[in-house]
Amino acid sequence: MSATIFQLRHAAERRAALRVLALTAASWLGHGSVRAQGSPNAAAPKAGPLRIGFQKGSINLVLAKSLGLLEKRFPAGSVSWIEFPAGPQLLEALAVGSIDFGATGDSPPVFAQAAGKDLFYVGAEPPKPDSSALLVRPDSPLKTLADLKGRRIALQKGSSAHFLLVQAVRRGGLAWGEIQPVYLAPADARAAFERGSVDAWAIWDPYYAAAEIDSPVRVLATSRGLTNNNSFYLASRGLAGNEAALRELFAALTEADRYLQTQRKDAAQRFVQFSGLDPATVQRVLERRPPSPVGPLTAELVREQQQVADAFTQLGLIPKTLQVAEIVWRPGQSLVAQR
Structure with a gap:
């Protein structure tokens, strides 16, 4: 199964944001000349790409890519897309400068912060507590969570499935x-689960939905009652210092979500074509996904994420106590004082 994933409403606001974007984009895209024309592609410097990291389950990013929503807002040829199997790999690429922006679940940023990675939470989607689960085979003797004692459980280390x-x-x-946690990437975890090498598998959509269908x-x-299964957008320090660019990204991703809500059939087909997933799998994923506009983190989300970090610290799974708020971008706030 292959996976090549995936206006501002008021014209005055859009023109203003694009003027700021044109003047500041060089700080994260590189240096070049600015042309004062009316379109997004003409208003930005000639520069290198805005590199977006995505996973199979990053539906807003998938649809934004399919619909060309970022390409409409940023300089011609500047947007590129790189796929990752899970959040830890994506954030490692972000930390070493291979990408500028990406989406993950709740746990990868905690492990990245614990490792001293220079990155920032910049945005979030609403909770999706039905979109991840702990799976067993139909004939498994495991009936309750207490039955996990002594069992081998597959999961991607540092992923949302970890929490x-x-x-x-x-x-x-x-x-x-x-x-007995068995740390495996999703594809390897599924293979181990299907051949009976592990007793259970902690996983998220669309891998969860694909396993149910196939x-x-x-x-x-499921995560419901255990975690909110929050989704976050993270960015490099350079991009996190460019509020105009972030607002353009949020606008594009929220537009992608609106498209899903209003043009569901076409959106589902685009996700099928882009991801290579079976239509039945995509339908299952979308059934449990709530509307998911993108915006800056709320205080409540920061508190919930602190609870994730504290849980890993208490178990000794990360080496030190973290303050999540230290790497949360806030509109209008300079990053100079942050790390």
């Missing part, structure tokens, strides 16, 4: 040391 499993183990009255599985638990 789901942490919470599931806690809810089952177990200590983390009473299970294979006999049973859901031991």
Whole structure:
């Protein structure tokens, strides 16, 4: 199964934002001449690409790519797209300067911050608690979360599935040391799960939906009641210092979400064509996905993310206590004082 993933409403606001973007884009895209024309492509400097990291489940990014929404807002030829199998790999690329912007679940940024990576939370989507789950085979003897004791459980280390499993183990009255985590990327985890090498698999959509459609599985638990399964957008320091560019990105991603809500059939088909996923899998993914406009992090989201970081610290899975708020971008606030 291949996976090549994926206006401002008021004209006056758009023109103003583009003027700022034209003047400041060189700080993160590179240096070049600015041409004072009316279109986004003419108003920005000749520069290198805005590199977007995405995963199969990054639906707003997938649709934005399919509809060309970023290409309409940024300089011609400046936007490029790079696929990753999971959030940890994406954030490693962001930290070393291979990409400028990307989306992940709740856990990858915590591990990245713990490792001292220079990146920032810049945006978020609403919670999706039904979009990840802990799966077992239909004939598995595991019936409750307490039954996980001593079992081998596949998951991508540092992914949103990691925090789901942490919470599931806690809810089952177990200590983390009473299970056997098996750290595997999604494709390898599915193979191990299907051949019976592991007893359970913690996973997110669309891998979760694909397993439900393609294979006999049973859901031991979803994230609902365990985690909110939040989705975050992260950026390099350079891009996080360019508020005009971030607002253009948020506008494009929110437009992609509106397109999904109003043109569902076409949006679903675009996701099928772009991702290579089965239509039934895509339908399942969309059924459990709420409307997901993109904007800056709220105080509540920062608090929830701090709880994720604290849980990993308490278990010794990251080496130090973190303050999530230290790497959260806030509109109108300079990053000079931040790390």
